[in-house]
Amino acid sequence: MKKQRIVALFFILVWMLTLxxxxxxxxxxNVEARAAxxxxxxxxxxxxxxxxxxxxxxxxxxxxxxxxxxxxxVRDGRLSLDQEITASESAFEGLAADGSTxxxxxxxxxxxxxxxxxxxxxxxxEAANILAEAVxxxxxxxxxxxxQRAGELGCNDTHFANPSGLHNGEHYxxxxxxxxxxxxxxxxxxxxxxxxxxxxxxxxxxxxxSRALHTTNYLISNWRTRGYVYExxxxxxxxxxxxxxxxxxxxxxxGTRGLISVVLGAxxxxxxxxxxxxxxxxxTIRLFDHGFDDFKSMELxxxxxxxxxxxxxxxxxxxxxxxxxxEGIRRMVPAELEREMLERxxxxxxxxxxxxxxxxxxxxxMSISYEGVDYGTVDLVALNDVSASWLLTKExxxxxxxxxxxxxxxxxxxxxxxxxxxALRVAAGSRPKRYxxxxxxxxxxxxxxxxxx
Numbered sequence: 365m366k367k368q369r370i371v372a373l374f375f376i377l378v379w380m381l382t383l384x385x386x387x388x389x390x391x392x393x394n395v396e397a398r399a400a401x402x403x404x405x406x407x408x409x410x411x412x413x414x415x416x417x418x419x420x421x422x423x424x425x426x427x428x429x430x431x432x433x434x435x436x437x438v439r440d441g442r443l444s445l446d447q448e449i450t451a452s453e454s455a456f457e458g459l460a461a462d463g464s465t466x467x468x469x470x471x472x473x474x475x476x477x478x479x480x481x482x483x484x485x486x487x488x489x490e491a492a493n494i495l496a497e498a499v500x501x502x503x504x505x506x507x508x509x510x511x512q513r514a515g516e517l518g519c520n521d522t523h524f525a526n527p528s529g530l531h532n533g534e535h536y537x538x539x540x541x542x543x544x545x546x547x548x549x550x551x552x553x554x555x556x557x558x559x560x561x562x563x564x565x566x567x568x569x570x571x572x573x574s575r576a577l578h579t580t581n582y583l584i585s586n587w588r589t590r591g592y593v594y595e596x597x598x599x600x601x602x603x604x605x606x607x608x609x610x611x612x613x614x615x616x617x618x619g620t621r622g623l624i625s626v627v628l629g630a631x632x633x634x635x636x637x638x639x640x641x642x643x644x645x646x647x648t649i650r651l652f653d654h655g656f657d658d659f660k661s662m663e664l665x666x667x668x669x670x671x672x673x674x675x676x677x678x679x680x681x682x683x684x685x686x687x688x689x690x691e692g693i694r695r696m697v698p699a700e701l702e703r704e705m706l707e708r709x710x711x712x713x714x715x716x717x718x719x720x721x722x723x724x725x726x727x728x729x730m731s732i733s734y735e736g737v738d739y740g741t742v743d744l745v746a747l748n749d750v751s752a753s754w755l756l757t758k759e760x761x762x763x764x765x766x767x768x769x770x771x772x773x774x775x776x777x778x779x780x781x782x783x784x785x786x787a788l789r790v791a792a793g794s795r796p797k798r799y800x801x802x803x804x805x806x807x808x809x810x811x812x813x814x815x816x817x
Contacts, residue, residue, distance in 0.1 A: 398629025405622025423603030
């Protein structure tokens, strides 16, 4: 159950994906299928992608959506797992005679839980239609609900035409969308438990003795064929039609690591020794090995790490402040990568910072990368508070006031006026005296003595 809980947690995290798909894939690694996707559980990071948004036929992987809508009906109280459903004649209409079946008969009564086991373990097409009618009243109404739910989940590359996955030109999805609706289904304990079962005994019904179901997922059981059991596989859902090829969505866990993969449109090949190789399973194993062996989780940035000192002005208590990451960064990286090999690009918002400074103030940012792969960006924040000096602050204010253009112009004008006034005074004081002061009793108006009579 611990492993299943880890898988469920992953699908909460995976919707937060921000990485460019295929960012880490080895140049020489290629999955032999039309489309493929590999994600890491703990981080929700894409480790490999090939045509993840391309339209492909999903075949019986469709039944994951059928199971999801059924479990949501149970959650909402419209059905219950122990509720018994009678298979109608209409539920068998349009089914291929050679399609996957649990040999359910019209008129047979079976619980919702047992129908889910038939649906997911042996991929029974009739079980899909029986459940569809139980949930929505009829198959067309259920298909409409499937498409509505796909839209709600953001599955923009999906259109369903039936609950089983039988081929229809208008029935398609993508590896990414399969991951999305499988993630919703994995939130339910019942779904996780069923897809992890190698076998299951359906109790006797009103028309049948008990029957044994054996999974179609070769990764967890060799009952149907040998050579594919994968030690770390925890479940999945298969699908195949001539048009879709061989398809598989699967989960695996190794230690504390978990992976999920989607493979669509793989082929079946006959080898030289006459062994038949079903590549949906063999390529899934390659994907899982790639994820477990070629990647590791590494803490790239630690919040307790001191990045550098930034000069501080207007403070009398210190002349620098230490900055550190606001949050840590943990990512999946190539197994050979060591922390000292990472490239750090530090951007400070200014060469120095003025006090006052509060602990946690954002003073810059740092980006982490390696050989062109961007692993994320984190804010760089002040380690502690720094108070401002009143005297230094006022000194700065005076200097800034005096440095203003209008103040400089006004000062220059005032200086010029002062100089002008001084010059005028100097000029006035240096002029020669044109008239002397008259003395009392004398008249100098041309007097030369007394005239003769």
